[in-house]
Amino acid sequence: MRLSARAGRRLVAGIPTLWLLVLFLIPFVIVLRISIADVRLAIPPYTPLFSWHHGTPHLELHWDAYQFLLTDALYVSSYLYSLKVAAVSTLWCLGLGYPMAYAIARAGAATRPMLLMLIVLPFWTSFLLRVYAWIGLLNYNGVINNVLLYLGLIRHPLALLQTDFAVYIGIVYSYLPFMILPLYANLEKHDQTLLEAAADLGARPWRAFLAITLPQSLPGIVAGSLLVFIPAVGEYVIPTLLGRPDQLMIGRVLSDEFFENRDWPVASAVAILILALLVVPILYLQRLERRELGAK
Amino acid sequence: MRSRRLFARSALALGLVFLYVPIASLIVFSFNNSRLVTVWDAVHSPTLKWYGVLVHNEQILRAAWLSIRIALVAASCSVVLGTLAGMALARFGQFRGRLLLAGMTTAPIVMPEVITGLSLLLLFVAMEQLIGWPRGVGAVTIALAHITFCMAYVTVVVQSRLTGFDQSLEEAAMDLGARPAKVFLRVTLPLILPAVASGWLLAFTLSWDDLVITQFVAGPGSSTLPMVIFSKVRFGVTPDVNALATIMVLIVAIGIVSSTVWMRYQQRRRERDEQLAAAANM
Amino acid sequence: MNTASARASAPRSADPDSAYVSLVDVTKKFGDFTAVDAVSLDIRRGEIFCLLGGSGSGKTTLLRILAGFETPSAGTIRIDGADMSAIPPYERPVNMMFQSYALFPHMSVEKNVAFGLEQEGEGREQIRRKVGEILELVRMSGYGARKPHQLSGGQRQRVALARALVKRPKLLLLDEPLAALDKKLREHTQFELLNIQQRLGVTFIVVTHDQEEAMTLGTRLGVMNHGRIVQVGSPADIYESPATRFVADFIGSVNMFEGRVRGADAAGVYIECDELGCTLRAEGAASSAAGATVWTAIRPERINIGRQPPADTGGTAENAVRGTVREIAYMGDMSIYLVQIASGRMLRVTLPNVTRGADRPLTREESVWLFWHGSSPVVLAE
DSSP states (O other): OHHHHHHHHHHHHHHHHHHHIIIIIHHHHHHHHHHTSOBOSSSSSBOOSEEEETTEEEEOOOOHHHHHHHHOHHHHHHHHHHHHHHHHHHHHHHHHHHHHHHHHHHSOTTTHHHHHHHHHHHHHSOHHHHHHHHHHHHSTTSHHHHHHHHHTSOSSOOOOTTSHHHHHHHHHHHHHHHHHHHHHHHHHTOOHHHHHHHHHTTOOHHHHIIIIIHHHTHHHHHHHHHHHHHHHHTOOHHHHHHSOSSSOOHHHHHHHHHHTSOOHHHHHHHHHHHHHHHHHHHHHHHHHHHHHHHHO | OHHHHHHHHHHHHHHHHHHHHHHHHHHHHHTOOSSSTTSOOTTTOSOOHHHHHHHTOHHHHHHHHHHHHHHHHHHHHHHHHHHHHHHHHHHSOSOTTHHHHHHHHHHHHHSOHHHHHHHHHHHHHHHHHHHOOSOSSSHHHHHHHHHHHHHHHHHHHHHHHHHHSOTHHHHHHHHTTOOHHHHIIIIIHHHHHHHHHHHHHHHHHHHHHOOHHHHHHOOTTOOOHHHHHHHHHTTSOOHHHHHHHHHHHHHHHHHHHHHHHHHHHHHHHHHHHHHHHHHTOO | OOSHHHHHHOOTTSOGGGEEEEEEEEEEEETTEEEEEEEEEEEETTOEEEEEEOTTSSHHHHHHHHHTSSOOSEEEEEETTEEOTTOOGGGSSEEEEOTTOOOOTTSOHHHHHHHHHHHTTOOHHHHHHHHHHHHHHTTOGGGTTOOGGGSOHHHHHHHHHHHHHTTOOSEEEEESTTTTSOHHHHHHHHHHHHHHHHHHOOEEEEEESOHHHHHHHOSEEEEEETTEEEEEEOHHHHHHSOSSHHHHHHSSOOEEEEEEEEEEETTEEEEEETTTTEEEEETTOOOOOTTOEEEEEEOGGGOEEESSOOTTTTTOSBSEEEEEEEEEEEOSSEEEEEEEETTSOEEEEEEEOOSSSOSOOOOTTOEEEEEOOTTSOEEEOO
16 A cells, blocks of 8 residues: 555656656757767768777767867857847846836735736737837837937937847846846845834945845845846847847857758757856756745 | 835836837737838728738638647646646655756756757657657647646746645645545645646747747648747738737736736635634634 | 652553553654654553643654654554554544644535545445534534635634544544634633543544643643653643653743752651752652752742741751842732842742732842742652
């Protein structure tokens, strides 16, 4: 009887583990393996791991893809550009998201769920269509230019679309809820009497904020920033629709290498290099989340 | 303190404007007569012309139907898998493989989609070579990919609901003679049902919406709605997409707003009951 | 256990037939932490046994082991002769009333109570009859259709009790059964609980941190500290003859003194106590070797206070000491006096306020005599 209960538990944990092993973890092993292969004209279009010479297997390791990526200026620049875009967008997100989360956390108990719903609502509508909406706004003859012209603030339409600015806007717009929600979850728990105590001890409001609220909200800041930064590095849709045609982000490079050039090893090597950069932040984020769940 | 609050409130107002202006403009220009999406044709607008164009677009309708079917399958399967994973993570303590499972359920949420997409496609190719299945890419591989990343979200939702509720309820059921499976069906599941339902909806939305991963694992005959939209908008704005967006936003807004209102009504009724019970103490 | 009365009440050597629940060397470790440390205990059929202890004393873990939610790291548990080691919670003849009550929020009161019977596969008619009976017993007959959130705290407690009793378990475990109730309701419920227990004759094990609750509910008490049972006995035994300094201090308030045994005769054991400034004579205490260091406890209400020295001792330095009243706290039914003696030590004395304005009341800074009967000091084992 007891054994069957234990077997049941093993099944409950085992099925999703097995699923994710096969469809999430093993694929990375395959990516890693293909990244050290060479291209060839065949199906599949890469060299096998072992080749046979006179009946003995030879391990075929090709580092060409990595060598290529690390020396070619185009790839290096798109790698660095992706980091810059992700970092700048994360800062913008934080700058806008923090005061928003703060205002929601300090709002009345009746309005708070309303405000949270307003923050989350866009998240439920199509990401692609929300990015698309910005084309209409930022276009040369788009809404923003038309309004500015009408108000007489500018004489000639501004080039807003296909700029870094447009990409920042797109990323901030799409990922803002990911910044606000962890920040809100953190700020909401703060003990207001601490601020009152600080005020009582003579701290001016901004000082009290810097000395008490900000340090306490650090876990929320880190979690929100990572939730924006990590996926933003590999972002594909936003730079493709809103960004510069002359400077690609690394996600687009991966996709182009795979679909346009059919160079699987290089595409895989790009994926590995992005992962190498992100593995530390991802693990750190997981530790934060574990602590958050443990604290409950 | 007032200046800080004022600053935060204006940032909130600004942020909400920022979030909703693009959506509003999508909707407004869906009623515009002009083919130039952003120039308002005051003479012939508003018009439902683009809605008419939309419902006669075979390609879009076919893609939407495929997307719905995939989303239904992906949401339903991922809810089962995600609930199992959530149960294991929230209730089984420190079992062997816990760290592995926990890591694999949170990583897909932040993983850049191009990487997930590429790795899944390479897996399907390798599998076909090794065991002859799946034969080529298409709806099946799209569904498998969607289940994988959707279940991560469901797991998080279910797990946080489970950690939020009193475990002694399950112990009480067991104490009264219910075996573990029965405990789950009679006590745990009814109590986490709201979380499971919102997990399903979330999974449906994510599957319905996904473009990047889908592009990797889709075949020639299996274009989902986001893929069709993307290929249209990549080369500029088209008004019938605005009409489509308006319909989608409307459905979501009605759904979310009515469910929120309903939940608040339930909560208020509950609070009233509790007050009455406390007032009539003994 | 040095005192004679404590030894008499120790259940270890009791008749095995009367041991209905028996724990032998039960130990539970969580990693390096030992929550329950080699507990051996016999509980008799039909009694209310209270496990009393502070938070982290292991009492709740012990209860959860009995219910089957925790597997002991070592030791055996028998209930009515049957070994429970391999029996999962859903097959044990044991039910539990949870501290949070753990009423299923999505089921009505009736459904909650019927849940256990449904698992047994009983007929619908029979279930309805049993549910009706038990709800009547806890005076909740009219509430069957309500949901838990529509009940007050006291009503929830009664439903939880009914749900745990409806299967007529051999053993009912109650985890802090009254902790969630407000003070007035608690007293009333205590007696109701006793009444129900007597009518059904079910064996109760109650876990509580509240000594008053343990005293009124329990036929016997087991005091726990650091995972061990430090003393078992009737409420009076535990209060009057605490075995250790921990028990004496934990239950009620107490004055404790360290001293050296001088000798013993028919009148009791004589202990020299420098801090007290007099000789303590403890009647009926087991004699220790002369020169041994021992602790002695005297309850505040067992000390008399007066302006004159006690007549019978005639001013000898035995069980009497001079002091000065430093604080008086008026508590309504009684007053607490803090009296400082020559060594500087404060003694706590309580006196009931029986007559109204009879004598001239003691005032602060007044010089007084403290004295007590030879049966009052209790020599502690450790």
